[in-house]
Amino acid sequence: MSRPARELAVQASMAFDERVASHRMRLPTDFPLYKGGALRDGVVAYETWGRLSAKRDNAILLFTGLSASAHAAASPADPTPGWWEAMIGPGRALDTDKWFVICVNSLGGCFGSTGPASIDPAVGRVYGTRFPELAVEDIAAAGHELVRGLGIVQLDTIVGASLGGMTVLAYAALFPRSTRRVVSISGSAAARPFAIAMRSLQREAITSDPDWLAGDYSAHRRPAAGMRMARKLGTITYRSAEEWQQRFARAPRQAVKPGGAPNDLLRAPFGAGFAIEDYLEAQAQKFSRTFDPNCYLYLSRAMDRFDLAAHRGSFAAALEPAGIEHALVIGVSTDILFTPAEQREVAQAFERAGARTRLLILDSLEGHDAFLVDIAQFEVAIGEFLAADRRLGATG
């Protein structure tokens, strides 16, 4: 079903490869970018689950949030659990007995697809900030190349959450009739100033770190303090204040860490001494070890700059040529980054563009992260949406 000639074995061409996907595909030698210029000899990393039908009409393409890899679920090639393990598999919402599911690592990321942490073939060293400007449209276009490379003319459904939700919209705007259905989860047609402010501050934390060195940091000395702050701010805004009140309230920091070592954070200058600080630090340390700072900067800025209305003048006009039949738009009541108001905008745009659209604002404490944590509600909503298709209902 794939084209072996275009597929690469996993190789060590990445400067940073904490978790690469199990498959990669070459992009065209000169892959044009939305903001100008082209990417030479790029690759896109992906994983798949289930089997592509003979008619090649049962494919679901999944775009991820900013920090996720293409490893959305366990597979024979990589049996470790993925980031959406509960959602993908036989009998699950993305039922692999029925669907061929493809998850793509975002172009510009650092888990297998070409990005700022990759080697620039023109000069033989890491791109860094010499990587050309990345747009959400480029992530969509790289996904589209992959889909075409797999011999699929029309997807059944594109699914995406967060940045992936934006990518779904870019995909629909760029590629007419490329999918019958979409599921947009906590995405946005154009970010609002609160989210832009938060993300711009996250980027400032990284670029203000003296170890950033205008993007030319070494693999051995990366801007870890800036990355930790960026991730803490992310973590704060990905959840809800009410969830933390219930989980942490004013519980104190533990003197001893889970492993038994003394909690050295107790000596952090001007720490206040609360468990919430330990939680943020643990999240931040994990992230700063696994994600490339320049990739973060490129992807984060792309999210701020994405504006669906740049395609044909309005959100609805942008989506019209896509000819989407059914859209499911899901948001979360407590999401402060990708707000319920933005979900209503997205749903309205699909509706006006002619899609039969269902808008669902889930009541969850988990905020923007709900799709990763409060899985049960998403399972039901997405499972029902996918199963409700009459065309496949006969054969499914």
Add this chain to the structure above:
Amino acid sequence: MSRPARELAVQASMAFDERVASHRMRLPTDFPLYKGGALRDGVVAYETWGRLSAKRDNAILLFTGLSASAHAAASPADPTPGWWEAMIGPGRALDTDKWFVICVNSLGGCFGSTGPASIDPAVGRVYGTRFPELAVEDIAAAGHELVRGLGIVQLDTIVGASLGGMTVLAYAALFPRSTRRVVSISGSAAARPFAIAMRSLQREAITSDPDWLAGDYSAHRRPAAGMRMARKLGTITYRSAEEWQQRFARAPRQAVKPGGAPNDLLRAPFGAGFAIEDYLEAQAQKFSRTFDPNCYLYLSRAMDRFDLAAHRGSFAAALEPAGIEHALVIGVSTDILFTPAEQREVAQAFERAGARTRLLILDSLEGHDAFLVDIAQFEVAIGEFLAADRRLGATG
């Protein structure tokens, strides 16, 4: 009305004195601190408006937010407008034809009262992080010394917003029957993890700045990048997402600054190009020029650690000895730092402690900053509360 022997002329003993208050009073030579130790030869800066009555029973004490000076309104000594100019004066909510209004610069701050930026008399150089731990209770106690120094046995009303709202509660817990009434604005009896997370991250931005030098920065090279980030995060959380959507939406950065100079922020690494970024930067630059980083760290941590229930076991028990007759508790619907739920807690504590209490959650887009911006609603509420007093009604 004041005691000249205890009052000092404004003098240049501060390492940092962008805006000192027009009056200062010495604290007792050894001023004991709530968390231990004592402060030697401290001073507290303040300003006053109106006249203290012969019976000394018309005094209103005003505690400020983290970053404000005691210059709440213009006066003959300093005719520049203050931070609450519209609220204080003849015929205004804090009517100086009737009331003697005292505003105190928080102990630990950098606008005249002793704090980490002051000279440690024991060694002849700036305290820096050798300043002892500061608690909200210490800010209250310094205010109480000032009140006693002015010969006032019982205040009519204590008013405070934000950190000042916390200080009002600490004052009531520490000093029985020291005031008849209180106005608590957007305060908290104990901060919640969302606010603690935000403030701990602000402090981390400062202490991660290489120019912080463990608090021993010079006046010529302060941790400005860290301070700017801390203030940006503050500014983001002091307002509401909805206000920014209405004010800025996705307006682009201006190529030219208001003064005519080119906007050099356009070249900031990984800026996204939106007006909201210029706004945050302008706020941040102003703040980083006028506020001392160590003072910020001490005051911010004190807010996190304040817990009214540490006094006698519960919020209500803490307030009982105060014998408050009337309490007005004001919060703002869109305040994400000092939430409406926290205002309800404060009001409930006053009610249970025996005060006739009015809780008012104002519908405002301005978030935590509403008391500084959306003045009209506060004028009415506070003006009515103060005027509704029968005792003074006969003479006022």
